[in-house]
Amino acid sequence: xxxxxxxxxxxxxxxxxxxxxxxxxxxxxxxxxxxxxxxxxxxxxxxxxxxxxxxxxxxxxxxxxxxxxxxxxxxxxxxxxxxxxxxxxxxxxxxxxxxxxxxxxxxxxxxxxxxxxxxxxxxxxxxxxxxxxxxxxxxxxxxxxxxxxxxxxxxxxxxxxxxxxxxxxxxxxxxxxxxxxxxxxxxxxxxxxxxxxxxxxxxxxxxxxxxxxxxxxxxxxxxxxxxxxxxxxxxxxxxxxxxxxxxxxxxxxxxxxxxxxxxxxxxxxxxxxxxxxxxxxxxxxxxxxxxxxxxxxxxxxxxxxxxxxxxxxxxxxxxxxxxxxxxxxxxxxxxxxxxxxxxxxxxxxxxxxxxxxxxxxxxxxxxxxxxxxxxxxxxxxxxxxxxxxxxxxxxxxxxxxxxxxxxxxxxxxxxxxxxxxxxxxxxxxxxxxxxxxxxxxxx
Ligand SMILES: [Zn+2]
Numbered sequence: 001x002x003x004x005x006x007x008x009x010x011x012x013x014x015x016x017x018x019x020x021x022x023x024x025x026x027x028x029x030x031x032x033x034x035x036x037x038x039x040x041x042x043x044x045x046x047x048x049x050x051x052x053x054x055x056x057x058x059x060x061x062x063x064x065x066x067x068x069x070x071x072x073x074x075x076x077x078x079x080x081x082x083x084x085x086x087x088x089x090x091x092x093x094x095x096x097x098x099x100x101x102x103x104x105x106x107x108x109x110x111x112x113x114x115x116x117x118x119x120x121x122x123x124x125x126x127x128x129x130x131x132x133x134x135x136x137x138x139x140x141x142x143x144x145x146x147x148x149x150x151x152x153x154x155x156x157x158x159x160x161x162x163x164x165x166x167x168x169x170x171x172x173x174x175x176x177x178x179x180x181x182x183x184x185x186x187x188x189x190x191x192x193x194x195x196x197x198x199x200x201x202x203x204x205x206x207x208x209x210x211x212x213x214x215x216x217x218x219x220x221x222x223x224x225x226x227x228x229x230x231x232x233x234x235x236x237x238x239x240x241x242x243x244x245x246x247x248x249x250x251x252x253x254x255x256x257x258x259x260x261x262x263x264x265x266x267x268x269x270x271x272x273x274x275x276x277x278x279x280x281x282x283x284x285x286x287x288x289x290x291x292x293x294x295x296x297x298x299x300x301x302x303x304x305x306x307x308x309x310x311x312x313x314x315x316x317x318x319x320x321x322x323x324x325x326x327x328x329x330x331x332x333x334x335x336x337x338x339x340x341x342x343x344x345x346x347x348x349x350x351x352x353x354x355x356x357x358x359x360x361x362x363x364x365x366x367x368x369x370x371x372x373x374x375x376x377x378x379x380x381x382x383x384x385x386x387x388x389x390x391x392x393x394x395x396x397x398x399x400x401x402x403x404x405x406x407x408x409x410x411x412x413x414x415x416x417x418x419x420x421x422x423x424x425x426x427x428x429x430x431x432x433x434x435x436x437x438x439x440x441x442x443x
Pocket of ligand 1: 435
């Protein structure tokens with residue numbers, strides 16, 4: 001036995017994935033990962049997921065380390081197998097993660113070690129809505145990448161179409177200044193030539209838009225059904241984004257085998273109601289929001305009563321009965337439903353807008369066509385993180401009316417290839433719920 005009984009219980013969902021098993025889990029426990037980030041808040045999510053999955057040693061390099069003692073205490077509370085501390089640039093480890101804005105990533109990557117002691121490095125560069133991720137196995141390609149990034153942030157690439165357009169637009173503005181044609185509104189132009197998106201707004205307009213967004217978020221009421229693997233990341237993101245009322249429906253209690261992925265919970269809370277533990281964690285993340293708990297198993301009898309006070313429902317459940325129940329109830333009560341599922345290294349997500357897009361039954365008309373009670377399935381801990389954050393992004397877009405939803409679309413995520421496919425879905429005209437002759441008219 002490589003693992004203790006307690007560890008075997010905690011990492012159960014990893015042990016039943018053949019690609020990981022007991023040997024892989026033992027390797028993870030002996031591994032060290034460095035996280036480089038700008039602030040404690042930014043590294044909260046990777047620190048919690050690495051700890052949940054049982055990466056034994058976590059070293060943090062932070063530009064701003066305020067609040068890190070509290071995060072470290074939380075991480076150890078989640079998994080006592082894990083050690084976490086601050087570190088310096090010279091430390092060796094099995095892997096390094098660098099994530100943040102292009103400026104930060106570029107600086108951090110350029111100072112990341114030498115050829116002799118190179119550590120495989122996972123890099124994520126991200127703006128608010130766009131990001132890219134790559135794994136580097138040698139210092140030269142990492143440096144080359146970092147240099148292009150730095151060049152990009154100075155908008156001075158070998159030939160930048162965006163910069164060419166920018167220069168011409170600057171010339172237009174300069175002429176307007178010279179001949180007094182500027183309206184003094186300080187307009188900001190944001191563009192993406194690759195996708196031909198152009199947005200132009202005044203400075204006041206931008207402030208108004210941000211206030212408007214904050215207002216809409218604070219007034220929104222979102223119900224998350226399931227405070228587990230998917231519910232954890234979805235709830236954390238929505239709390240951080242400032243959604244005013246978050247409801248959590250879950251009647252389960254925390255077990256050791258949940259802790260490899262359910263980052264809302266802690267080891268010291270094993271045996272506590274998940275809804276209660278989630279409320280504790282979310283209250284710490286954002287004390288200004290309202291959190292309702294519904295400690296009931298969702299059924300035909302109570303579903304309408306529970307969802308009626310919410311604007312949007314997030315399905316973060318692990319069984320098909322509840323999926324169908326939420327699909328039907330949300331359709332009949334005209335509530336948008338954001339849906340996701342996970343298995344091993346894979347995930348799916350979709351958004352159901354009643355009458356405007358497909359529903360779950362368009363794809364699988366009846367419950368008995370699916371496996372009703374699948375055996376315990378393996379799930380790599382951070383996979384539901386990926387899918388739960390997609391669900392939260394969908395909720396944000398529904399609330400603020402921005403962007404493109406996964407309406408009539410399904411995302412299929414394959415974590416072994418780090419590949420996302422977005423498949424188009426059609427509304428099924430003979431769907432028993434949303435088709436032209438429905439046979440389901442109540443839950
Ligand atoms: Zn349908």
